[in-house]
Amino acid sequence: MNNNSISRRKFLGYSALGLTGLTILPSWTMANGVKMAPSDRIVLGFIGLGQQGCSDFGSFSQCPGVQVVAGCDVESLKRERFKKRVEAWQKSQNVNQRCDTYEFYQDLLNRRDIDVVSIATPDHWHALATIHACQAKKDVYVQKPLAYTITEGLNMVKAVRDNCRVLQIGSQQRSDKEFQQAIALIRSRALGHVETIFVKVGDPPRPLDLPEQPIPTTLNWNQWLGPLNNPAVHYHPDLCPPISLKPEQNEKLWGAWRWYRETGNGFTADWGAHMFDIAQAAIGMDGSGPSEFIPKGFGGARYLTMKYQNGIVMTEQPFRENDKSGINGISFNCTNGWLKVARGYIECSDPSLLAKAESNVAPGQYEVSSPHMQNFLDAVRSRKNPIAPVEVGCSTNTLCVIANIATELQRPVKWDPALLSFGDDKEAANHRLYKYQYRTAYTI
Numbered sequence: 001m002n003n004n005s006i007s008r009r010k011f012l013g014y015s016a017l018g019l020t021g022l023t024i025l026p027s028w029t030m031a032n033g034v035k036m037a038p039s040d041r042i043v044l045g046f047i048g049l050g051q052q053g054c055s056d057f058g059s060f061s062q063c064p065g066v067q068v069v070a071g072c073d074v075e076s077l078k079r080e081r082f083k084k085r086v087e088a089w090q091k092s093q094n095v096n097q098r099c100d101t102y103e104f105y106q107d108l109l110n111r112r113d114i115d116v117v118s119i120a121t122p123d124h125w126h127a128l129a130t131i132h133a134c135q136a137k138k139d140v141y142v143q144k145p146l147a148y149t150i151t152e153g154l155n156m157v158k159a160v161r162d163n164c165r166v167l168q169i170g171s172q173q174r175s176d177k178e179f180q181q182a183i184a185l186i187r188s189r190a191l192g193h194v195e196t197i198f199v200k201v202g203d204p205p206r207p208l209d210l211p212e213q214p215i216p217t218t219l220n221w222n223q224w225l226g227p228l229n230n231p232a233v234h235y236h237p238d239l240c241p242p243i244s245l246k247p248e249q250n251e252k253l254w255g256a257w258r259w260y261r262e263t264g265n266g267f268t269a270d271w272g273a274h275m276f277d278i279a280q281a282a283i284g285m286d287g288s289g290p291s292e293f294i295p296k297g298f299g300g301a302r303y304l305t306m307k308y309q310n311g312i313v314m315t316e317q318p319f320r321e322n323d324k325s326g327i328n329g330i331s332f333n334c335t336n337g338w339l340k341v342a343r344g345y346i347e348c349s350d351p352s353l354l355a356k357a358e359s360n361v362a363p364g365q366y367e368v369s370s371p372h373m374q375n376f377l378d379a380v381r382s383r384k385n386p387i388a389p390v391e392v393g394c395s396t397n398t399l400c401v402i403a404n405i406a407t408e409l410q411r412p413v414k415w416d417p418a419l420l421s422f423g424d425d426k427e428a429a430n431h432r433l434y435k436y437q438y439r440t441a442y443t444i
Helices: 008-013 025-031 051-060 076-092 105-109 123-135 150-162 177-188 221-225 266-270 272-282 370-382 390-409
Strands: 042-047 066-072 100-102 116-119 139-142 167-169 194-200 292-294 305-307 313-316 329-334 337-342 345-348
Touching: 042 051, 042 105, 042 370, 051 066, 051 076, 051 116, 051 370, 066 076, 066 105, 076 100, 100 105, 105 123, 116 123, 123 139, 123 150, 139 370, 150 390, 167 370, 167 390, 177 272, 177 329, 177 337, 177 345, 194 272, 266 272, 266 390, 272 329, 272 390, 292 390
Parallel strands: 042 066, 042 116, 066 100, 116 139, 139 167, 194 313
Antiparallel strands: 194 329, 292 305, 305 313, 329 337, 337 345
16 A cells, blocks of 8 residues: 555544544443343454453453354464363353364354454454455454554555444453543543643563574464564564463463564553553544654653644653653643543542542453443444444554654654655655565465
């Protein structure tokens, strides 16, 4: 795809993003305990059965009217673990106990009985798996960030809309009450106009420095690599965390592929897909984004800085003064006050607008988000956009990726969010994070 292949008008015209989904929590409450008619049953298959994929299964399994019939992974032990868990759940639901497993996801997509696929692969597989699922006429729940590169995200938008599919990106904070309140309050302009936004997400990716180790016999490493075309990428257990079944021992860490330039986009995208995403929603920039990215350290810049055409400046920095907690969150700094929000926490400069609230969020709690899944399933049934449609995932992903491009180039980068173009900046337009050459036999 060239820089100008999808206009912003068409990009935004695919869906009415606006105030979508700010009242989904009551619908989740009503859905609990409701018996679904057989005609409303949604049949799911899962692609990617690691820690995140199993968490997503746990969330979907709490939603009424769902059946899970298949799973796919390049690691045989993870396939066996998934089958065991699904069939135990099926037994508890008094339904037929059968979950088929596959090494190659195309075999799963060929099944006509599957309505929806949930994708929780490493980011470099998101685009191909999603596009092929759309072409197979499956609706898609795909983990964030949407893609590894800008071009992949744009192609995913096209595949969803060309095939009339429903896609939900796994940015589950959009379904959280604190973040929904924050979005609504900022949009209401009760605190005036937003001037600056402080967003804490963490560091950009670093060069891959893991030593090569022998590939387990249970892992199809070639298939794990898939389209990833970088000879520097070799097997290390941190990239694809191993498990055991006898005795059962689950992953000890999240897949470290996300922290390295060669395989992921670091905290910038991993947490940016959550926090930058909420900032974009609150200031009405879904489907758009900043027009200038200034990397940390350039010209004395203390923080990564992003400038919007409307004058708003967003920086990656602690969202609370003297905060040593390391918690990721957002501070909206407005003409008439401020609003701070994080997981389990929301506080406003004007207590009459929003009372202070704070609670502890246990590790892994946000990985199980049934309200977000329920919103997606409701959208599948109604054929309407979910709270986080593909355009939302694409614009947030584009922001995160360009931030990394500016950081790697060590200079400011300008972006036209209307034309989806770097203009005459050929170095940025040719960067691997805009588009990279897939391995032979893989095309998008």
